[in-house]
Amino acid sequence: MASLSSSTHFCSSSSAYSNSSSLRFNHHHYYISNLEFSAISPKHLGSKKISLQSNSRPSSNAILMQEGAVARTATIVENEPPTKKLKDGLLSASSPEKHKEPIGFDVNNDKSTVSITVVGASGDLAKKKIFPALFALYYEDCLPEHFSIFGYARSKISDAELRNMVSKTLTCRIDKRENCGEKMEQFLKRCFYHSGQYDSKENFVELDEKLKEHEGGRVSNRLFYLSIPPNIFIDAVRCASVSASSVNGWTRVIVEKPFGRDSESSAALTRSLKQYLEEDQIFRIDHYLGKELVENLSVLRFSNLIFEPLWSRQYIRNVQFIFSEDFGTEGRGGYFDNYGIIRDIMQNHLLQILALFAMETPVSLDAEDIRNEKVKVLRSMRTLSMDDVVIGQYKSDTKGGITYPAYTDDKTVPKDSLTPTFAAAALFIDNARWDGVPFLMKAGKALHDRRAEIRVQFRHVPGNLYNRNFGTDLDRATNELVIRVQPDEAIYLKINNKVPGLGMRLDRSNLNLLYKARYSKEIPDAYERLLLDAIEGERRLFIRSDELDAAWALFTPLLKELEDKRLIPEYYPYGSRGPVGAHYLSAKYNVKWGVDE
Ligand SMILES: NC(=O)C1=CN([C@@H]2O[C@H](COP(=O)(O)OP(=O)(O)OC[C@H]3O[C@@H](n4cnc5c(N)ncnc54)[C@H](OP(=O)(O)O)[C@@H]3O)[C@@H](O)[C@H]2O)C=CC1
Numbered sequence: 035m036a037s038l039s040s041s042t043h044f045c046s047s048s049s050a051y052s053n054s055s056s057l058r059f060n061h062h063h064y065y066i067s068n069l070e071f072s073a074i075s076p077k078h079l080g081s082k083k084i085s086l087q088s089n090s091r092p093s094s095n096a097i098l099m100q101e102g103a104v105a106r107t108a109t110i111v112e113n114e115p116p117t118k119k120l121k122d123g124l125l126s127a128s129s130p131e132k133h134k135e136p137i138g139f140d141v142n143n144d145k146s147t148v149s150i151t152v153v154g155a156s157g158d159l160a161k162k163k164i165f166p167a168l169f170a171l172y173y174e175d176c177l178p179e180h181f182s183i184f185g186y187a188r189s190k191i192s193d194a195e196l197r198n199m200v201s202k203t204l205t206c207r208i209d210k211r212e213n214c215g216e217k218m219e220q221f222l223k224r225c226f227y228h229s230g231q232y233d234s235k236e237n238f239v240e241l242d243e244k245l246k247e248h249e250g251g252r253v254s255n256r257l258f259y260l261s262i263p264p265n266i267f268i269d270a271v272r273c274a275s276v277s278a279s280s281v282n283g284w285t286r287v288i289v290e291k292p293f294g295r296d297s298e299s300s301a302a303l304t305r306s307l308k309q310y311l312e313e314d315q316i317f318r319i320d321h322y323l324g325k326e327l328v329e330n331l332s333v334l335r336f337s338n339l340i341f342e343p344l345w346s347r348q349y350i351r352n353v354q355f356i357f358s359e360d361f362g363t364e365g366r367g368g369y370f371d372n373y374g375i376i377r378d379i380m381q382n383h384l385l386q387i388l389a390l391f392a393m394e395t396p397v398s399l400d401a402e403d404i405r406n407e408k409v410k411v412l413r414s415m416r417t418l419s420m421d422d423v424v425i426g427q428y429k430s431d432t433k434g435g436i437t438y439p440a441y442t443d444d445k446t447v448p449k450d451s452l453t454p455t456f457a458a459a460a461l462f463i464d465n466a467r468w469d470g471v472p473f474l475m476k477a478g479k480a481l482h483d484r485r486a487e488i489r490v491q492f493r494h495v496p497g498n499l500y501n502r503n504f505g506t507d508l509d510r511a512t513n514e515l516v517i518r519v520q521p522d523e524a525i526y527l528k529i530n531n532k533v534p535g536l537g538m539r540l541d542r543s544n545l546n547l548l549y550k551a552r553y554s555k556e557i558p559d560a561y562e563r564l565l566l567d568a569i570e571g572e573r574r575l576f577i578r579s580d581e582l583d584a585a586w587a588l589f590t591p592l593l594k595e596l597e598d599k600r601l602i603p604e605y606y607p608y609g610s611r612g613p614v615g616a617h618y619l620s621a622k623y624n625v626k627w628g629v630d631e
C-alpha cells in the first residue's frame with residue numbers, strides 16, 4: 035500500500051478545507067488516519083456509517099476491502115504517519131475524529147464507479163451549468179477514474195444528440211487551455227442519454243439497466259441531479275430510489291431550489307423526500323454557497339486576527355447583502371411569477387450568506403459543526419415584518435432608442451401580476467453578538483448593474499481627532515469592508531488616509547484585494563465546487579432540513595401577508611437603481627446603502 039492514490043483522480047484544487055490541497059493530489063503517498071465505511075444494505079437506499087479508526091499505516095488492504103463495505107470518507111495525511119503529524123499540530127489541534135477530511139474517497143478505486151444522472155437534462159440549467167461544470171471537473175482530473183454521465187428527460191433524443199447539445203455549451207474556462215478539444219471528445223464519450231417519464235418506475239428500471247452496463251460490475255455510486263421543475267421532484271425521487279438506486283454503494287440526490295414556497299410546502303417536500311431518502315442522501319443546493327468569495331468568508335474572518343475581534347455590535351454598525359441583475363426575468367417568467375424575488379434570492383442565497391457571516395466560531399470545519407452554527411443564527415433572527423420590507427416591480431423604459439420590457443410584458447406572466455422583482459428588507463439577529471445591528475438586504479432584477487456583495491459598515495471612531503477634516507457627514511469617514519462576490523471578485527477595506535502633501539487633507543482609499551490582479555488562476559464556477567462536494571459526500575455547503583425550516587420561518591408570515599393583502603409593489607424603470615422606498619427603509623435605521631464613489 036505504498037500509495038493509495040496511484041489510481042485516483044481526485045483533483046488537488048477542490049475543497050480540502052483545513053489542510054493542504056495535496057490531500058487529493060495524485061502521485062503522492064498517503065496514510066489514512068480515519069476511515070468511514072458504508073455498510074451495504076440493499077434494502078436501504080443509503081448506507082449506515084461505521085467509523086473505523088486506523089492511526090497506523092494501512093498496510094493491509096483487508097480492512098479496505100471488507101466484504102460489504104465501501105470506504106466513504108477518509109482522513110488522509112501525506113507522507114508521514116498521521117500520529118506524528120497530529121502530534122506536531124500540523125493537522126489541527128483537535129482530535130482526528132473531529133478533523134475528518136471527508137473526501138468520499140473510494141480506496142478500492144478500480145472496483146468502484148460513480149454514475150451521475152442529470153434528471154431534466156434537456157433543460158436550461160443542465161445546459162447552462164451542470165454539464166459545463168462536469169466537464170470542467172473532468173478537465174481538471176477531479177472526477178474519479180470510472181464515471182459516466184447520464185442525461186434523463188422526456189425529450190426523445192439519442193446519445194449523439196445529447197452530446198451534440200452538451201458540446202455547444204462546453205468551454206475550457208480560459209482560452210489557450212491545452213488539449214481542450216481532445217478532452218471534450220473524451221468527456222462526451224462518457225455522456226449518455228435515456229429518455230423516460232419522471233413518474234415511470236419502468237423507465238427508471240431501464241435507466242438502472244443502462245447504468246449497470248456502464249458500471250461493469252464495480253461498486254456503484256450514484257448521484258442524481260434533479261434539474262427539473264419542483265412539481266415533479268417527488269415523482270422523480272420515488273422512481274429513482276425504488277428503481278435505480280445503487281445496491282452496493284451510495285445513492286445521493288441533489289435537489290435544486292425552490293424548496294417549497296413557504297414553511298408548510300417546504301416541510302411537506304422534506305417529508306416526501308424523506309419517505310425515500312435519508313437526510314444525508316439529500317443535497318439541497320444553494321449555488322451561492324459554492325461561490326469563491328462566499329467560501330472565503332469564513333477564512334477571512336477566522337484565519338485573520340484583525341477581523342474576528344471587530345465582528346460584533348460593538349464595532350459593526352450595519353451589514354448589507356446586495357444582489358442586483360441588469361436583466362429581467364427573460365425566459366423564466368413562468369417560474370418566477372410563482373415565487374418572486376424574496377423567495378428567489380433573499381430567503382436562500384442572501385440569507386445563507388448572512389448566516390455564514392454572522393455565525394459563532396464553529397467547533398470545527400466539519401459540515402455538521404458549521405451547519406449547527408448557521409441554524410443557531412437563523413433561529414435567533416426576528417421574523418420579518420411588513421414595516422421592514424419594501425417591494426418593487428420593474429416597468430418598461432426606453433433608453434437610447436431601445437425599449438426595455440416591463441415585467442408584465444413577459445408572455446408567461448399575468449398582466450396583473452404583483453409579484454415583486456425587487457425587495458429590500460431589514461433583518462435583526464436577537465443574540466448577544468448582533469443585538470440591534472440592522473442586516474439589510476436588497477435584491478432586484480432589471481436594475482442598473484449586476485453585482486452581488488456584502489458590505490460591512492463600521493461604527494464612527496469615538497473622539498476622532500480628525501472629525502473636523504471630514505465635515506459634518508461622519509458616515510463618509512467610517513470604515514467599510516466590501517466583499518464583492520461578483521463580478522470582479524474582490525475584498526476591499528475603505529480606510530481614511532492622509533493625502534500626501536504639506537497640508538492635512540484626508541481622503542478615503544481602498545486597501546484592495548482584487549482577485550484577478552492577485553491570482554492568475556481562474557475562479558471555478560460554483561456548480562463545479564458543489565458537484566464535486568456531492569460526489570465526495572461533503573455536505574458543508576448544502577442546506578440541512580432544519581436550516582431550511584428556520585429560513586422559511588423567518589419569511590413565511592411576511593410572504594403570506596404580501597399575498598393575502600395583494601400589496602402593490604413600487605414600480606421602477608428597467609435599468610434604474612430600484613424603488614426609492616429602499617432608501618426610506620435604510621434611513622429608518624440610520625443607514626445608507628453602500629456604493630463605490
Ligand atoms: N435555469 C436556471 O438558471 C436555474 C434553475 N433552477 C432550478 O433548477 C431546476 C431546473 O431548472 P430549468 O433547467 O430552468 O428548468 P426547465 O424548465 O428548463 O426544465 C428542465 C426540464 O424538465 C422538463 N420539464 C419542464 N417542465 C416540465 C413539466 N411541467 N413537467 C414535466 N417535465 C417538465 C423538461 O424536459 P423534458 O420535456 O425533456 O422532459 C425540461 O427540459 C428548477 O427547479 C429550477 O427552479 C435554479 C436556479 C437557476
Ligand SMILES: O=C1O[C@H](COP(=O)(O)O)[C@@H](O)[C@H](O)[C@H]1O
Nearest residue numbers: 291321359366378379383486520
Ligand atoms: O438562483 C438564482 O440565481 C440566479 C443568479 O445566479 P448567478 O450565479 O448568475 O448570480 C438568478 O438569476 C435566478 O433568478 C435565481 O433563481
